[in-house]
Amino acid sequence: MGRAPCCDKANVKKGPWSPEEDAKLKAYIEQYGTGGNWIALPQKIGLKRCGKSCRLRWLNYLRPNIKHGGFSEEEDNIICSLYISIGSRWSIIAAQLPGRTDNDIKNYWNTRLKKKLLGRRKQSNINRLSSESPDSNKVEGSSSSMALSQSALERLQLHMQLQSLQNPFSFYNPALWPKLHPFQEKALLQSMTESSNSLMQQFLSSPQGNGQKLDIYEQLSGSVTLDQDYLKFENPKVDGLENSMDGLTSSDSPIPFVNGNNVTESSMGARADAVEQSEVAIQPVSTFQPELEDIISNKASGFVSHEDQIAEFDCFKEMNVSKDSLIWWSSDFETKSASSTSWESTSVLQSDGMFQDYELTYNM
């Protein structure tokens, strides 16, 4: 027994809106508002449209101050940074870009930005796969059933692309992971734990880890750069995540924000302790996801050719994105969010509900 449809599907018009329909809707809403009921609105003004359709039309096109097209470099950067940080939360991303709608940003991302950033990477992967043995088809096939979402994978790829510009091994180094606002980190962690197997667990279970001890930080000694701002955030309790990381006790976790005790009010020294204690007995994971493994092993073994890295860098040069401007935009994000006057939008930081949303998810 499904739920009742929101409108009589047989009697509603679909497809593009005519100027007359637009005018009717706009005139009515400007005069009377939506009345808090989109479903009833089309009947009131004699439109043969679904209420949801009216809402979409108003929000995306008829509202005042809507901007279309012509995304600036800054907007590109913001979208990229936020997408990598929090994924396809288009409404949240849109809230940081006054005048932009979630639909607009979503379309822009899907049709342009994503291709711009991932295109070269994918092409190089295709080239490589095509030169591999026919067995690679098996990997391809199994990847279709993998639990890691495409979005998460894309974000991982994008993040690794960025980090590879600065440090080819940085993926293994959480200290070099995006410097995010706590909210963003929550969201990122949430998206990771949503994967059937923790992304974190998988990367910790990289092929090198086959029952051996792997000290990630020792491997990286010398390349670890600790950022005090990164360490300073109020660390949330992340009960759910600990559960999701089977086999890793909280004290084992090399991920600073996983273990609240290590991070809350942590100092550089405390962080260093955590790093020193980060020897983890890596257990193989049977459900290891081939594509992620591929990505990780590429990085770990330096499989990505110098040419690829240059190509990846080129793709950002195309965007006129300087390396400096790719410092994850976090401080900018905080500034903007804190003082956001985002037009008719919900600022991330201002949105208690949003915050609660993530916290609830975390405490589950």
Place this chain on the structure above:
DNA sequence: AAGGAAGACAACCGCTCCCTC
């Protein structure tokens, strides 16, 4: 110039969240 391919964008669909009763 014509036809097909690719790109861009508008709109729809279905799901989840959240509020109200």
Place this chain on the structure above:
DNA sequence: AGAGGGAGCGGTTGTCTTCCT
């Protein structure tokens, strides 16, 4: 407390436009 219904969101599809051969 929980059921019902509207709002909001993200994924997907459809259609129009532009580009390429």
